[in-house]
Amino acid sequence: xxxxxxxxxxxxxxxxxxxxxxxxxETGNDVSVANTIRDAVAVAEGRxxxxxxxxxxxxxxxxxxxxxxxxxxxxxxxxxxxLTGRAEPEVAARCSAAGCRAVLVKPVPIAELLRCVRxxxx
Amino acid sequence: xxxxxxxxxxxxxxxxxEEALNEAAQINAELxxxxxxxxxxxxxxxxxLRTPLTAIITHAEILRDGILGPLxxxxxxxxxxxxxxxxxxxxxxxxxxxxARGAANQLTVSPSDFHITAVVAQVAAxxxxxxxxxxxxxxxxxxxGVPSLVxxxxxxxxxxxxxxxxxxxxxxxxxxxxxxxxxxxxRGTTHVQVEVGDTGIGIAPEHHDLxxxxxxxxxxxxxxxxxxxxxxxxxxxxxxxxNGGRIWVESQLGEGSRFYFTLPVGDPx
Numbered sequence: 269x270x271x272x273x274x275x276x277x278x279x280x281x282x283x284x285x286x287x288x289x290x291x292x293x294e295t296g297n298d299v300s301v302a303n304t305i306r307d308a309v310a311v312a313e314g315r316x317x318x319x320x321x322x323x324x325x326x327x328x329x330x331x332x333x334x335x336x337x338x339x340x341x342x343x344x345x346x347x348x349x350x351l352t353g354r355a356e357p358e359v360a361a362r363c364s365a366a367g368c369r370a371v372l373v374k375p376v377p378i379a380e381l382l383r384c385v386r387x388x389x390x
Numbered sequence: 391x392x393x394x395x396x397x398x399x400x401x402x403x404x405x406x407x408e409e410a411l412n413e414a415a416q417i418n419a420e421l422x423x424x425x426x427x428x429x430x431x432x433x434x435x436x437x438x439l440r441t442p443l444t445a446i447i448t449h450a451e452i453l454r455d456g457i458l459g460p461l462x463x464x465x466x467x468x469x470x471x472x473x474x475x476x477x478x479x480x481x482x483x484x485x486x487x488x489x490a491r492g493a494a495n496q497l498t499v500s501p502s503d504f505h506i507t508a509v510v511a512q513v514a515a516x517x518x519x520x521x522x523x524x525x526x527x528x529x530x531x532x533x534x535g536v537p538s539l540v541x542x543x544x545x546x547x548x549x550x551x552x553x554x555x556x557x558x559x560x561x562x563x564x565x566x567x568x569x570x571x572x573x574x575x576x577r578g579t580t581h582v583q584v585e586v587g588d589t590g591i592g593i594a595p596e597h598h599d600l601x602x603x604x605x606x607x608x609x610x611x612x613x614x615x616x617x618x619x620x621x622x623x624x625x626x627x628x629x630x631x632x633n634g635g636r637i638w639v640e641s642q643l644g645e646g647s648r649f650y651f652t653l654p655v656g657d658p659x
Contacts, residue, residue, distance in 0.1 A: 283445035291448065294457045353440050354487075357500040357544070375444040375480070378451040 273389035279323040317345035432490035552622040553586035561590035581652040
Protein backbone atom coordinates (compact mmCIF):
# COMPACT_ATOMS: atom_id res chain seq x y z
CA UNK A 269 0.00 0.00 0.00
CA UNK A 270 1.28 3.45 -0.86
CA UNK A 271 2.19 5.57 2.17
CA UNK A 272 -0.17 8.39 3.06
CA UNK A 273 1.23 11.86 2.38
CA UNK A 274 2.76 13.49 5.46
CA UNK A 275 1.52 17.05 6.04
CA UNK A 276 3.21 19.27 8.62
CA UNK A 277 1.14 22.20 9.90
CA UNK A 278 3.16 24.91 11.63
CA UNK A 279 1.06 27.52 13.41
CA UNK A 280 1.02 28.81 16.98
CA UNK A 281 -2.77 28.74 17.22
CA UNK A 282 -4.14 25.43 18.48
CA UNK A 283 -7.55 26.42 17.07
CA UNK A 284 -6.13 26.79 13.57
CA UNK A 285 -3.97 23.65 13.67
CA UNK A 286 -6.92 21.71 15.13
CA UNK A 287 -9.14 22.65 12.19
CA UNK A 288 -6.47 21.85 9.60
CA UNK A 289 -5.63 18.54 11.30
CA UNK A 290 -9.26 17.42 10.99
CA UNK A 291 -9.36 18.51 7.34
CA UNK A 292 -6.22 16.65 6.25
CA UNK A 293 -6.64 13.54 8.41
CA GLU A 294 -10.19 13.05 7.15
CA THR A 295 -8.99 13.34 3.55
CA GLY A 296 -6.36 10.62 3.73
CA ASN A 297 -3.19 12.25 4.99
CA ASP A 298 -0.90 11.79 7.99
CA VAL A 299 -0.71 15.04 9.90
CA SER A 300 1.92 16.45 12.25
CA VAL A 301 1.51 19.71 14.07
CA ALA A 302 4.15 22.08 15.43
CA ASN A 303 3.61 25.36 17.25
CA THR A 304 7.21 26.62 17.22
CA ILE A 305 10.23 26.72 14.92
CA ARG A 306 12.03 24.23 17.17
CA ASP A 307 9.18 21.72 17.16
CA ALA A 308 8.73 22.01 13.38
CA VAL A 309 12.41 21.30 12.73
CA ALA A 310 12.22 18.30 15.11
CA VAL A 311 9.21 16.83 13.25
CA ALA A 312 11.11 16.85 9.94
CA GLU A 313 14.10 15.14 11.61
CA GLY A 314 11.77 12.27 12.57
CA ARG A 315 9.91 11.74 9.29
CA UNK A 316 10.20 13.24 5.81
CA UNK A 317 7.54 15.88 5.20
CA UNK A 318 5.68 16.00 1.88
CA UNK A 319 3.89 19.31 2.38
CA UNK A 320 4.49 21.93 5.04
CA UNK A 321 1.92 24.65 5.69
CA UNK A 322 3.91 27.35 7.45
CA UNK A 323 2.60 30.30 9.42
CA UNK A 324 4.96 33.26 9.18
CA UNK A 325 4.60 34.51 12.75
CA UNK A 326 5.74 32.02 15.36
CA UNK A 327 6.44 32.57 19.06
CA UNK A 328 10.17 31.87 18.67
CA UNK A 329 10.70 33.90 15.49
CA UNK A 330 10.08 34.31 11.75
CA UNK A 331 8.33 31.26 10.31
CA UNK A 332 10.60 31.24 7.24
CA UNK A 333 13.47 30.28 9.58
CA UNK A 334 11.87 26.81 9.73
CA UNK A 335 12.41 26.39 6.00
CA UNK A 336 16.00 27.67 5.98
CA UNK A 337 16.92 25.53 9.00
CA UNK A 338 15.41 22.41 7.43
CA UNK A 339 17.26 23.11 4.19
CA UNK A 340 20.55 23.36 6.07
CA UNK A 341 19.81 19.98 7.70
CA UNK A 342 18.64 18.39 4.43
CA UNK A 343 15.15 17.79 5.81
CA UNK A 344 13.34 20.33 3.62
CA UNK A 345 9.77 19.27 2.73
CA UNK A 346 8.96 18.51 -0.91
CA UNK A 347 6.66 21.53 -0.95
CA UNK A 348 6.21 24.41 1.48
CA UNK A 349 3.33 26.87 1.37
CA UNK A 350 3.27 29.95 3.55
CA LEU A 351 0.13 30.77 5.50
CA THR A 352 -0.32 34.43 6.18
CA GLY A 353 -2.94 36.86 7.39
CA ARG A 354 -2.14 39.42 4.70
CA ALA A 355 -1.42 39.11 0.99
CA GLU A 356 1.10 41.87 0.52
CA PRO A 357 3.55 41.87 -2.38
CA GLU A 358 6.58 42.24 -0.07
CA VAL A 359 5.44 39.25 2.03
CA ALA A 360 4.87 37.18 -1.12
CA ALA A 361 8.31 38.16 -2.46
CA ARG A 362 10.02 37.19 0.82
CA CYS A 363 8.26 33.80 0.88
CA SER A 364 9.05 33.10 -2.74
CA ALA A 365 12.73 34.03 -2.21
CA ALA A 366 12.84 31.63 0.77
CA GLY A 367 11.57 28.80 -1.44
CA CYS A 368 7.81 28.67 -0.74
CA ARG A 369 5.75 27.24 -3.60
CA ALA A 370 2.69 29.35 -2.69
CA VAL A 371 1.51 32.03 -0.31
CA LEU A 372 -1.98 31.31 1.01
CA VAL A 373 -4.05 33.90 2.87
CA LYS A 374 -5.83 32.62 5.96
CA PRO A 375 -8.54 31.46 6.12
CA VAL A 376 -7.82 29.57 2.90
CA PRO A 377 -11.07 28.10 1.49
CA ILE A 378 -10.74 24.37 2.17
CA ALA A 379 -11.52 23.43 -1.44
CA GLU A 380 -8.44 25.42 -2.49
CA LEU A 381 -6.29 23.91 0.28
CA LEU A 382 -7.27 20.36 -0.66
CA ARG A 383 -6.71 21.03 -4.37
CA CYS A 384 -3.21 22.43 -3.73
CA VAL A 385 -2.18 19.62 -1.40
CA ARG A 386 -3.52 16.94 -3.77
CA UNK A 387 -1.59 18.49 -6.63
CA UNK A 388 1.62 18.63 -4.56
CA UNK A 389 1.38 15.08 -3.24
CA UNK A 390 0.65 13.22 -6.48
CA UNK B 391 7.93 102.80 33.27
CA UNK B 392 11.55 102.57 34.41
CA UNK B 393 13.72 100.88 31.70
CA UNK B 394 14.94 98.23 34.20
CA UNK B 395 11.34 97.34 35.14
CA UNK B 396 10.34 96.96 31.50
CA UNK B 397 13.33 94.65 30.82
CA UNK B 398 12.39 92.53 33.85
CA UNK B 399 8.77 92.27 32.68
CA UNK B 400 9.85 91.26 29.16
CA UNK B 401 12.23 88.62 30.55
CA UNK B 402 9.44 87.31 32.77
CA UNK B 403 7.11 87.00 29.77
CA UNK B 404 9.76 85.19 27.75
CA UNK B 405 10.16 82.69 30.59
CA UNK B 406 6.36 82.28 30.78
CA UNK B 407 6.17 81.74 27.02
CA GLU B 408 8.97 79.18 27.11
CA GLU B 409 7.18 77.31 29.89
CA ALA B 410 3.93 77.34 27.90
CA LEU B 411 5.76 76.08 24.79
CA ASN B 412 7.40 73.26 26.79
CA GLU B 413 4.04 72.29 28.23
CA ALA B 414 2.46 72.26 24.75
CA ALA B 415 5.33 70.12 23.44
CA GLN B 416 4.87 67.67 26.32
CA ILE B 417 1.11 67.42 25.68
CA ASN B 418 1.77 66.92 21.97
CA ALA B 419 4.29 64.13 22.68
CA GLU B 420 1.82 62.50 25.09
CA LEU B 421 -0.98 62.64 22.47
CA UNK B 422 1.28 61.17 19.79
CA UNK B 423 2.32 58.39 22.12
CA UNK B 424 -1.33 57.61 22.96
CA UNK B 425 -2.22 57.64 19.27
CA UNK B 426 0.60 55.17 18.54
CA UNK B 427 -0.66 52.95 21.40
CA UNK B 428 -4.21 53.06 20.01
CA UNK B 429 -2.95 52.09 16.55
CA UNK B 430 -0.87 49.23 17.96
CA UNK B 431 -3.87 48.09 19.99
CA UNK B 432 -6.06 48.03 16.86
CA UNK B 433 -3.42 46.05 14.97
CA UNK B 434 -3.06 43.52 17.82
CA UNK B 435 -6.77 43.10 18.38
CA UNK B 436 -7.30 42.61 14.63
CA UNK B 437 -4.73 39.79 14.61
CA UNK B 438 -6.28 38.22 17.72
CA LEU B 439 -9.72 38.31 16.10
CA ARG B 440 -8.54 36.87 12.79
CA THR B 441 -7.05 33.73 14.33
CA PRO B 442 -10.20 32.30 15.96
CA LEU B 443 -12.22 33.41 12.94
CA THR B 444 -9.90 31.38 10.70
CA ALA B 445 -10.57 28.32 12.87
CA ILE B 446 -14.35 28.91 12.91
CA ILE B 447 -14.57 29.32 9.13
CA THR B 448 -12.33 26.31 8.41
CA HIS B 449 -14.30 24.04 10.77
CA ALA B 450 -17.60 25.25 9.28
CA GLU B 451 -16.34 24.57 5.73
CA ILE B 452 -15.29 21.06 6.77
CA LEU B 453 -18.85 20.46 8.00
CA ARG B 454 -20.46 22.12 4.94
CA ASP B 455 -18.48 20.00 2.50
CA GLY B 456 -19.51 16.81 4.27
CA ILE B 457 -15.95 15.81 5.18
CA LEU B 458 -17.17 14.60 8.59
CA GLY B 459 -20.33 13.05 7.15
CA PRO B 460 -23.40 14.17 5.21
CA LEU B 461 -25.58 17.03 6.44
CA UNK B 462 -29.27 17.65 5.94
CA UNK B 463 -30.24 20.62 3.79
CA UNK B 464 -31.23 22.65 6.85
CA UNK B 465 -27.94 21.84 8.56
CA UNK B 466 -26.03 22.88 5.45
CA UNK B 467 -27.94 26.20 5.28
CA UNK B 468 -27.16 26.83 8.91
CA UNK B 469 -23.47 26.11 8.45
CA UNK B 470 -23.41 28.28 5.31
CA UNK B 471 -24.70 31.16 7.46
CA UNK B 472 -21.85 30.62 9.94
CA UNK B 473 -19.37 30.82 7.06
CA UNK B 474 -21.05 33.91 5.56
CA UNK B 475 -21.14 35.70 8.91
CA UNK B 476 -17.55 34.69 9.66
CA UNK B 477 -16.26 36.00 6.34
CA UNK B 478 -18.18 39.26 6.82
CA UNK B 479 -16.63 39.69 10.27
CA UNK B 480 -13.21 38.88 8.84
CA UNK B 481 -13.64 41.61 6.24
CA UNK B 482 -14.55 44.14 8.93
CA UNK B 483 -11.49 43.13 10.96
CA UNK B 484 -9.34 43.52 7.84
CA UNK B 485 -10.70 47.03 7.32
CA UNK B 486 -9.84 47.99 10.91
CA UNK B 487 -6.31 46.64 10.44
CA UNK B 488 -5.85 48.53 7.15
CA UNK B 489 -7.17 51.69 8.79
CA ALA B 490 -4.80 51.28 11.75
CA ARG B 491 -1.82 50.80 9.45
CA GLY B 492 -2.85 53.79 7.35
CA ALA B 493 -3.24 55.97 10.45
CA ALA B 494 0.26 54.94 11.56
CA ASN B 495 1.66 55.67 8.07
CA GLN B 496 2.60 52.00 7.77
CA LEU B 497 0.93 51.48 4.40
CA THR B 498 3.44 51.31 1.59
CA VAL B 499 2.82 51.34 -2.15
CA SER B 500 4.12 48.44 -4.27
CA PRO B 501 3.49 49.64 -7.83
CA SER B 502 3.11 47.36 -10.81
CA ASP B 503 1.86 47.85 -14.35
CA PHE B 504 -1.75 46.70 -14.81
CA HIS B 505 -4.99 47.58 -16.54
CA ILE B 506 -7.82 48.87 -14.38
CA THR B 507 -10.41 46.91 -16.40
CA ALA B 508 -8.91 43.62 -15.14
CA VAL B 509 -9.33 44.84 -11.55
CA VAL B 510 -12.89 46.03 -12.16
CA ALA B 511 -13.79 42.70 -13.80
CA GLN B 512 -12.32 40.76 -10.85
CA VAL B 513 -14.20 42.82 -8.24
CA ALA B 514 -17.42 42.63 -10.28
CA ALA B 515 -17.13 38.83 -10.51
CA UNK B 516 -16.55 38.56 -6.74
CA UNK B 517 -19.67 40.64 -6.06
CA UNK B 518 -21.90 38.95 -8.63
CA UNK B 519 -23.54 36.46 -6.22
CA UNK B 520 -24.45 39.31 -3.86
CA UNK B 521 -25.85 41.39 -6.73
CA UNK B 522 -27.98 38.49 -7.93
CA UNK B 523 -29.21 37.81 -4.39
CA UNK B 524 -30.20 41.47 -3.99
CA UNK B 525 -31.76 41.69 -7.46
CA UNK B 526 -29.40 44.41 -8.70
CA UNK B 527 -28.01 44.82 -12.20
CA UNK B 528 -24.38 45.74 -12.84
CA UNK B 529 -22.92 47.25 -15.99
CA UNK B 530 -19.27 47.95 -16.71
CA UNK B 531 -18.37 50.48 -19.39
CA UNK B 532 -14.77 51.04 -20.45
CA UNK B 533 -13.90 53.80 -22.90
CA UNK B 534 -11.64 52.30 -25.60
CA GLY B 535 -7.98 53.28 -25.36
CA VAL B 536 -7.79 53.76 -21.57
CA PRO B 537 -4.08 53.31 -20.77
CA SER B 538 -2.67 50.88 -18.22
CA LEU B 539 -1.66 52.15 -14.77
CA VAL B 540 1.44 51.96 -12.62
CA UNK B 541 0.00 51.72 -9.10
CA UNK B 542 -0.43 49.27 -6.22
CA UNK B 543 -2.82 46.73 -7.74
CA UNK B 544 -4.01 45.30 -4.40
CA UNK B 545 -4.74 48.77 -3.05
CA UNK B 546 -6.61 49.85 -6.18
CA UNK B 547 -8.61 46.62 -6.00
CA UNK B 548 -9.41 47.42 -2.36
CA UNK B 549 -10.73 50.85 -3.42
CA UNK B 550 -12.94 49.46 -6.22
CA UNK B 551 -14.15 46.74 -3.86
CA UNK B 552 -15.11 49.23 -1.13
CA UNK B 553 -16.93 51.52 -3.58
CA UNK B 554 -18.80 48.67 -5.26
CA UNK B 555 -19.61 47.14 -1.84
CA UNK B 556 -21.12 50.46 -0.72
CA UNK B 557 -23.09 50.85 -3.95
CA UNK B 558 -24.59 47.37 -3.44
CA UNK B 559 -25.30 48.00 0.25
CA UNK B 560 -27.09 51.32 -0.32
CA UNK B 561 -29.12 50.38 -3.41
CA UNK B 562 -32.51 48.79 -2.88
CA UNK B 563 -33.54 45.65 -4.71
CA UNK B 564 -34.22 46.17 -8.41
CA UNK B 565 -31.73 49.04 -8.67
CA UNK B 566 -28.76 49.58 -10.95
CA UNK B 567 -25.05 49.77 -10.18
CA UNK B 568 -22.47 50.71 -12.79
CA UNK B 569 -18.74 51.17 -13.19
CA UNK B 570 -17.42 53.48 -15.92
CA UNK B 571 -13.73 53.76 -16.77
CA UNK B 572 -12.37 56.68 -18.80
CA UNK B 573 -9.13 58.61 -19.10
CA UNK B 574 -8.86 62.30 -18.23
CA UNK B 575 -6.21 64.97 -18.15
CA UNK B 576 -5.46 66.73 -14.87
CA ARG B 577 -2.77 69.42 -14.70
CA GLY B 578 -1.33 68.16 -17.96
CA THR B 579 -1.03 64.55 -16.74
CA THR B 580 -3.09 61.63 -18.03
CA HIS B 581 -5.24 60.01 -15.35
CA VAL B 582 -7.49 56.99 -15.37
CA GLN B 583 -10.90 57.86 -13.93
CA VAL B 584 -13.22 55.29 -12.40
CA GLU B 585 -16.85 56.04 -11.62
CA VAL B 586 -18.88 53.74 -9.40
CA GLY B 587 -22.52 54.78 -9.56
CA ASP B 588 -25.81 53.51 -8.21
CA THR B 589 -29.52 54.30 -8.14
CA GLY B 590 -29.54 53.95 -4.35
CA ILE B 591 -30.57 56.16 -1.45
CA GLY B 592 -28.05 58.92 -2.24
CA ILE B 593 -26.20 61.32 0.07
CA ALA B 594 -27.22 64.89 0.89
CA PRO B 595 -24.56 67.41 -0.29
CA GLU B 596 -23.86 68.53 3.32
CA HIS B 597 -22.77 64.96 4.09
CA HIS B 598 -20.36 64.58 1.15
CA ASP B 599 -17.28 65.38 3.26
CA LEU B 600 -18.57 63.38 6.22
CA UNK B 601 -18.65 60.07 4.32
CA UNK B 602 -14.87 60.13 3.84
CA UNK B 603 -14.20 60.84 7.52
CA UNK B 604 -13.09 57.98 9.76
CA UNK B 605 -15.78 56.22 11.79
CA UNK B 606 -18.39 58.60 10.33
CA UNK B 607 -21.73 57.28 9.18
CA UNK B 608 -24.45 59.53 7.85
CA UNK B 609 -26.85 57.64 10.12
CA UNK B 610 -24.88 56.68 13.24
CA UNK B 611 -27.89 55.44 15.25
CA UNK B 612 -27.87 51.84 16.53
CA UNK B 613 -31.11 51.29 14.61
CA UNK B 614 -29.53 52.37 11.30
CA UNK B 615 -30.43 50.25 8.29
CA UNK B 616 -26.92 49.98 6.88
CA UNK B 617 -24.15 48.55 9.01
CA UNK B 618 -20.39 48.57 8.60
CA UNK B 619 -17.20 49.77 10.21
CA UNK B 620 -17.62 53.27 8.79
CA UNK B 621 -14.04 52.97 7.54
CA UNK B 622 -14.53 51.85 3.93
CA UNK B 623 -14.48 55.29 2.32
CA UNK B 624 -11.79 56.63 4.69
CA UNK B 625 -9.59 53.73 3.61
CA UNK B 626 -10.52 54.24 -0.04
CA UNK B 627 -9.49 57.89 0.17
CA UNK B 628 -6.20 57.06 1.90
CA UNK B 629 -5.33 54.38 -0.66
CA UNK B 630 -6.23 56.58 -3.62
CA UNK B 631 -4.13 59.45 -2.23
CA UNK B 632 -1.22 57.09 -1.47
CA ASN B 633 -1.27 56.19 -5.16
CA GLY B 634 -1.24 59.83 -6.22
CA GLY B 635 -4.93 60.22 -7.07
CA ARG B 636 -8.04 61.86 -5.67
CA ILE B 637 -11.56 60.70 -4.80
CA TRP B 638 -14.91 62.50 -4.54
CA VAL B 639 -18.64 61.96 -4.60
CA GLU B 640 -21.50 63.53 -6.53
CA SER B 641 -24.91 62.80 -5.09
CA GLN B 642 -28.28 64.09 -3.95
CA LEU B 643 -30.50 62.46 -1.37
CA GLY B 644 -32.84 60.02 -3.09
CA GLU B 645 -31.07 60.31 -6.44
CA GLY B 646 -28.32 57.73 -6.19
CA SER B 647 -24.57 58.34 -5.81
CA ARG B 648 -21.61 58.54 -8.15
CA PHE B 649 -18.21 58.04 -6.56
CA TYR B 650 -15.20 58.96 -8.70
CA PHE B 651 -11.51 58.39 -8.28
CA THR B 652 -8.60 59.21 -10.54
CA LEU B 653 -5.10 57.78 -10.63
CA PRO B 654 -2.15 59.13 -12.59
CA VAL B 655 -0.95 56.83 -15.32
CA GLY B 656 2.73 57.13 -14.24
CA ASP B 657 4.51 55.71 -11.18
CA PRO B 658 3.04 57.32 -8.00
CA UNK B 659 6.34 57.22 -6.07
